[in-house]
Amino acid sequence: MECGIVGPPSSGKSTLFSILTNQEPGSFDCNSRETRRGVAKLNDHRLDELAAIVKARKIVHATVDYVDVPGFAAKSDKPEPYPAWYLSELRGTDMLAIVVRDFENPIVSHPSGSIDPLRDLSDAAFEFIISDLDVVERRLNRVSKMHDKESKAEAELLEKCRAHLSEDGSLRDLEFTQEEQKKLRGFSFLSLKPLLVILNLGDENAPEADDRLRTMQNKVDCLRDHVRWVAVAAGMESEINMLDEEERAPFMEELGFSLPALDRIIKATFELMGMITFLTIGPKESRAWSVTKGATAVKAARVIHEDIARGFIRAEMYNWKDLLDAGSEAEMKKTGKMRLEGKDYIMQDGDVMNVRFNV
Ligand SMILES: Nc1nc2c(ncn2[C@@H]2O[C@H](COP(=O)(O)OP(=O)(O)OP(=O)(O)O)[C@@H](O)[C@H]2O)c(=O)[nH]1
Numbered sequence: 148m149e150c151g152i153v154g155p156p157s158s159g160k161s162t163l164f165s166i167l168t169n170q171e172p173g174s175f176d177c178n179s180r181e182t183r184r185g186v187a188k189l190n191d192h193r194l195d196e197l198a199a200i201v202k203a204r205k206i207v208h209a210t211v212d213y214v215d216v217p218g219f220a221a222k223s224d225k226p227e228p229y230p231a232w233y234l235s236e237l238r239g240t241d242m243l244a245i246v247v248r249d250f251e252n253p254i255v256s257h258p259s260g261s262i263d264p265l266r267d268l269s270d271a272a273f274e275f276i277i278s279d280l281d282v283v284e285r286r287l288n289r290v291s292k293m294h295d296k297e298s299k300a301e302a303e304l305l306e307k308c309r310a311h312l313s314e315d316g317s318l319r320d321l322e323f324t325q326e327e328q329k330k331l332r333g334f335s336f337l338s339l340k341p342l343l344v345i346l347n348l349g350d351e352n353a354p355e356a357d358d359r360l361r362t363m364q365n366k367v368d369c370l371r372d373h374v375r376w377v378a379v380a381a382g383m384e385s386e387i388n389m390l391d392e393e394e395r396a397p398f399m400e401e402l403g404f405s406l407p408a409l410d411r412i413i414k415a416t417f418e419l420m421g422m423i424t425f426l427t428i429g430p431k432e433s434r435a436w437s438v439t440k441g442a443t444a445v446k447a448a449r450v451i452h453e454d455i456a457r458g459f460i461r462a463e464m465y466n467w468k469d470l471l472d473a474g475s476e477a478e479m480k481k482t483g484k485m486r487l488e489g490k491d492y493i494m495q496d497g498d499v500m501n502v503r504f505n506v
């Protein structure tokens with residue numbers, strides 16, 4: 148799962164990326180077209196607690212890939228369309244996180260001359276709409292000349308998209324059937340990608356995070372299903388991260404966030420993408436895996452290894468809490484809480500699975 152981090156220059160994308168991927172902070176040349184990729188670990192106390200029970204020698208967390216895409220400033224006062232390299236970088240991702248700036252910093256000026264996170268969000272959303280409209284119109288031009296049934300259906304679907312985009316609407320706010328969604332997937336439309344809005348606050352306004360987020364949310368008309376909102380104070384948090392772990396708490400408290408940005412952003416990313424976590428627990432390796440909500444046991448097995456899915460016989464399944472309560476695998480087996488499930492079992496968040504398979 149890959150999430151593109153976008154937004155205007157100096158909104159704090161790279162600062163946030165460093166926090167997420169646990170790298171040294173340090174922004175890079177804003178004229179550079181270089182993007183950075185990194186892996187963020189989903190901290191999961193369930194995995195840590197169960198791994199401790201079985202004395203796991205190796206612990207592997209679930210992860211999300213983040214891509215730090217540098218912002219670029221228009222050369223004139225007029226907004227410029229996004230360049231092709233930028234758009235193609237974004238199209239390759241599964242979801243987008245737009246970082247908008249709500250912090251003053253006299254050393255780093257905002258390319259638009261003032262701090263206005265709502266404007267920055269609308270600008271970015273608008274550029275995505277324009278770029279999608281361009282793709283739709285080009286394709287419509289082609290398919291409208293064809294007369295077979297499939298092309299006609301495609302033209303009808305694209306016409307629905309065109310109408311909405313022309314009214315400055317994002318595609319994620321339209322309802323599509325599963326069949327339509329499948330057809331649209333190949334276009335990698337930006338305004339259809341799940342969206343995480345990240346409001347980057349300064350340390351002075353971080354304690355008002357909830358109010359500031361709410362004010363923005365109230366002014367944006369969008370379907371809640373495909374959008375999530377998170378407030379962070381990336382600059383301050385990256386400084387806090389340089390402290391020893393035991394020294395961090397009072398500073399975090401001052402910011403007013405109950406959890407670090409990393410945990411809150413990954414959680415929002417998982418929710419937005421409809422992902423849940425299941426675990427495989429053993430002394431050699433204990434590991435958390437992610438799978439889409441509603442996935443069957445055999446699909447979850449495929450995440451682990453294709454062979455395990457192919458040779459799937461049954462899966463031993465229990466909830467992570469059952470092992471925690473029992474204190475050991477042997478005790479847990481005595482409680483009768485371990486079930487045997489077939490291929491079609493629907494995975495639940497926090498399931499511990501052990502597949503019996505045959506290759
Ligand atoms: N005061 C304050 N400064 C911040 C904050 N976040 C980032 N900065 C500073 O703003 C500058 C730009 O931050 P970056 O993280 O490089 O911004 P960016 O969005 O990656 O910028 P580009 O890659 O050029 O698009 C840096 O000097 C940061 O230290 C913040 O929350 N508060």
Ligand SMILES: [Mg+2]
Pocket residue numbers: 160161162174175215216217218
């Ligand atoms: Mg950057």
